[in-house]
Amino acid sequence: MEFYNFSEQVLRDFTQSVFEKMGCSEIHAILATDVLIKADLRGIDSHGVARLTGYVRLWEKGRINPKPNIKIVHETATTATVDGDAGLGLVVAPFAMDLAIKKAKEFGSGWVAVKNSNHFGIAGYHALKAVENDMIGYALTNASPLVAPTFSSERMLGTNPICYAFPAGKFPAVVVDMATSTAANGKLEIAQRQGKNVPEGWIQDKDGNAALHPEDLKNGGSLLPLGSDREHGSHKGFGLSATVDILSAVLSGASYGPWAPPFVAFMDPLPNQPGEGLGHFLGAMRVDGFRPIEDFKANMDNWIQRFKDAKPIDENQKVIIPGEPELQAEQDRKINGIPLIDAVVNDLNEIAEKLNIAKLAI
Amino acid sequence: MEFYNFSEQVLRDFTQSVFEKMGCSEIHAILATDVLIKADLRGIDSHGVARLTGYVRLWEKGRINPKPNIKIVHETATTATVDGDAGLGLVVAPFAMDLAIKKAKEFGSGWVAVKNSNHFGIAGYHALKAVENDMIGYALTNASPLVAPTFSSERMLGTNPICYAFPAGKFPAVVVDMATSTAANGKLEIAQRQGKNVPEGWIQDKDGNAALHPEDLKNGGSLLPLGSDREHGSHKGFGLSATVDILSAVLSGASYGPWAPPFVAFMDPLPNQPGEGLGHFLGAMRVDGFRPIEDFKANMDNWIQRFKDAKPIDENQKVIIPGEPELQAEQDRKINGIPLIDAVVNDLNEIAEKLNIAKLAI
Numbered sequence: 001m002e003f004y005n006f007s008e009q010v011l012r013d014f015t016q017s018v019f020e021k022m023g024c025s026e027i028h029a030i031l032a033t034d035v036l037i038k039a040d041l042r043g044i045d046s047h048g049v050a051r052l053t054g055y056v057r058l059w060e061k062g063r064i065n066p067k068p069n070i071k072i073v074h075e076t077a078t079t080a081t082v083d084g085d086a087g088l089g090l091v092v093a094p095f096a097m098d099l100a101i102k103k104a105k106e107f108g109s110g111w112v113a114v115k116n117s118n119h120f121g122i123a124g125y126h127a128l129k130a131v132e133n134d135m136i137g138y139a140l141t142n143a144s145p146l147v148a149p150t151f152s153s154e155r156m157l158g159t160n161p162i163c164y165a166f167p168a169g170k171f172p173a174v175v176v177d178m179a180t181s182t183a184a185n186g187k188l189e190i191a192q193r194q195g196k197n198v199p200e201g202w203i204q205d206k207d208g209n210a211a212l213h214p215e216d217l218k219n220g221g222s223l224l225p226l227g228s229d230r231e232h233g234s235h236k237g238f239g240l241s242a243t244v245d246i247l248s249a250v251l252s253g254a255s256y257g258p259w260a261p262p263f264v265a266f267m268d269p270l271p272n273q274p275g276e277g278l279g280h281f282l283g284a285m286r287v288d289g290f291r292p293i294e295d296f297k298a299n300m301d302n303w304i305q306r307f308k309d310a311k312p313i314d315e316n317q318k319v320i321i322p323g324e325p326e327l328q329a330e331q332d333r334k335i336n337g338i339p340l341i342d343a344v345v346n347d348l349n350e351i352a353e354k355l356n357i358a359k360l361a362i
Numbered sequence: 363m364e365f366y367n368f369s370e371q372v373l374r375d376f377t378q379s380v381f382e383k384m385g386c387s388e389i390h391a392i393l394a395t396d397v398l399i400k401a402d403l404r405g406i407d408s409h410g411v412a413r414l415t416g417y418v419r420l421w422e423k424g425r426i427n428p429k430p431n432i433k434i435v436h437e438t439a440t441t442a443t444v445d446g447d448a449g450l451g452l453v454v455a456p457f458a459m460d461l462a463i464k465k466a467k468e469f470g471s472g473w474v475a476v477k478n479s480n481h482f483g484i485a486g487y488h489a490l491k492a493v494e495n496d497m498i499g500y501a502l503t504n505a506s507p508l509v510a511p512t513f514s515s516e517r518m519l520g521t522n523p524i525c526y527a528f529p530a531g532k533f534p535a536v537v538v539d540m541a542t543s544t545a546a547n548g549k550l551e552i553a554q555r556q557g558k559n560v561p562e563g564w565i566q567d568k569d570g571n572a573a574l575h576p577e578d579l580k581n582g583g584s585l586l587p588l589g590s591d592r593e594h595g596s597h598k599g600f601g602l603s604a605t606v607d608i609l610s611a612v613l614s615g616a617s618y619g620p621w622a623p624p625f626v627a628f629m630d631p632l633p634n635q636p637g638e639g640l641g642h643f644l645g646a647m648r649v650d651g652f653r654p655i656e657d658f659k660a661n662m663d664n665w666i667q668r669f670k671d672a673k674p675i676d677e678n679q680k681v682i683i684p685g686e687p688e689l690q691a692e693q694d695r696k697i698n699g700i701p702l703i704d705a706v707v708n709d710l711n712e713i714a715e716k717l718n719i720a721k722l723a724i
Contacts, residue, residue, distance in 0.1 A: 076470030076648065077440075078439075078469050079647060079651030108438030108440040109440045109441055149672055151676070151681050152674055152675060153675050154673040164605045176601035182589065199594070226588060226589055227595075232590055233589075235682065235684075237588070238684075239538035239684045240538070242536070245665075246528055251652045251653065253653055286438065287613070290443045295615070299612045299618070302636055303619060307518060310511055310620075312513055312514055320597065
């Protein structure tokens with residue numbers, strides 16, 4: 001496994017070209033690119049340009065509409081449902097978050113459920129848009145079924161992430177952005193590429209037995225909900241994942257549970273879909289709907305400082321504030337570039353050839 | 363350890379008498395009683411009348427105001443902050459949830475942060491009020507510091523529960539109501555009473571070493587966040603607990619993190635409190651702000667049925683829908699009574715003697 005280093009701008013230009021070749025408008029191509037590159041910058045490599053080939057394959061299958069007519073299909077002062085028209089989640093979710101922010105500006109809070117969408121990238125991208133407006137941001141999405149509920153061996157839920165983002169003052173925003181499974185699928189992919197076992201409690205085999213080999217996941221096994229087993233609270237991870245599924249998909253009219261359309265193009269969605277596409281749920285609340293923003297920020301700074309000062313078990317490993325490692329990665333990679341593994345570069349260059357755009361130079 | 367069985371009504375009358383002796387109005391005494399008894403009915407024994415002595419001791423210490431002037435101190439169309447005036451969380455939280463529901467009726471959603479409150483009982487009680495109005499309910503609270511963040515040996519957070527409640531059609535509501543620690547404190551109390559070890563991953567000792575003895579928790583140890591250790595996602599449990607702390611306390615102006623006032627009266631709150639009392643966060647969203655209620659309920663029923671039908675690992679243990687065991691307990695205990703262990707009955711009867719009310723007959 002070898003790494004190649006690319007500047008942010010090189011990857012932006014490349015990615016935008018791909019989306020434009022898919023038929024996206026320039027505005028949509030720039031926006032979708034921004035969401036993907038943000039993941040690479042923040043060190044969440046599994047959700048960045050490494051996914052680009054996946055989007056292209058879904059588009060080739062006719063499952064992504066590059067020119068969606070995204071529209072509001074139901075609405076109150078502070079709530080709405082958006083139909084993504086099978087567009088890229090990378091452009092549908094920002095539309096929905098902008099709507100949530102607009103409602104929050106006027107009425108204090110805004111909540112938008114989305115149906116008929118696709119993978120929306122990193123949840124943190126969307127939640128952070130609220131933070132820029134001195135609001136608390138909230139972003140959820142359901143995803144390809146890979147996780148089994150407690151007591152089951154069946155893939156019924158996605159890794160269904162939850163993200164909350166909170167503005168702070170002198171410190172950066174606190175961003176909780178987490179899969180509701182014990183391990184994110186990206187970690188399994190890495191272990192598989194390296195031929196390594198994973199820790200007990202991450203996956204089970206197709207019969208529900210504890211498993212250590214990433215191959216067991218591929219062969220009909222499943223990821224385990226946060227908590228790993230009943231004794232360690234996996235019913236809580238299941239409950240969180242169920243919450244994400246219900247808010248994102250049952251509430252919006254998207255497909256939920258095992259019917260959530262798979263991200264991989266070689267698997268067709270199950271027949272008899274109960275809804276349309278993937279679902280998201282985006283929210284924004286004005287901080288000054290509760291207390292003056294400066295009071296909140298001062299107390300957030302105090303909160304962050306106190307947690308940084310919490311007594312460490314090992315003097316060399318202090319408490320990590322949620323969102324801090326991602327921001328450090330972003331600052332570093334903006335300057336030093338984004339490393340991509342050779343397999344990803346090869347995939348991207350295959351696409352470049354197919355779409356007749358300039359390859360990434362290595 | 364012996365159990366005594368009491369009818370719901372006997373415990374209601376007793377509990378109401380205690381709250382009235384504390385100086386609560388009849389209306390508040392009835393409401394606080396309703397919250398506590400609901401916990402006993404639903405089988406969450408740690409949060410029912412077993413807590414009554416704790417409230418009385420806090421009142422004796424002057425930390426609970428039995429005649430609070432609960433008021434809205436900040437407000438927009440869909441957001442508000444409520445000052446609980448050091449009242450029982452058992453009456454402050456219902457005030458806040460009623461306000462959230464009122465706002466949701468008018469504007470689609472309502473969100474209320476609460477400061478200067480006390481323990482609010484089970485989160486599910488409050489979230490279920492929204493369900494009665496065909497809304498999605500949300501209830502959070504911070505709590506006495508007992509949980510250490512990942513990489514720390516210091517008690518910085520409470521078991522900070524998250525509750526979402528969703529209405530369904532022919533099936534009962536889905537209620538996700540969970541501590542964000544691996545194990546609830548109540549489970550530790552039971553293990554301690556029985557002199558038993560707890561599973562690895564529930565607690566650590568005062569230096570952050572893995573521990574199995576409930577005594578280690580008492581002697582300066584801490585509960586672990588959901589996920590137990592970094593490898594199994596404890597940073598996610600920490601992130602969830604942090605989210606609850608921020609929404610409940612930093613947003614409202616309550617005391618957060620290690621400053622959250624302890625529930626036990628023999629421990630004084632830390633000096634230099636950054637806010638006032640405990641904090642809660644209550645929310646309500648109209649389902650029909652997103653899609654027609656009948657569509658939602660039909661799809662919830664389909665969701666529930668599909669998860670009940672998920673392939674079980676063991677034929678005798680099907681997937682448990684969140685909220686189902688609590689409802690079964692409620693139906694059973696309404697008919698067959700509520701079992702209390704002798705230690706709880708003795709505590710209650712000591713209070714009865716002190717307050718000069720009729721003891722529970724055993």
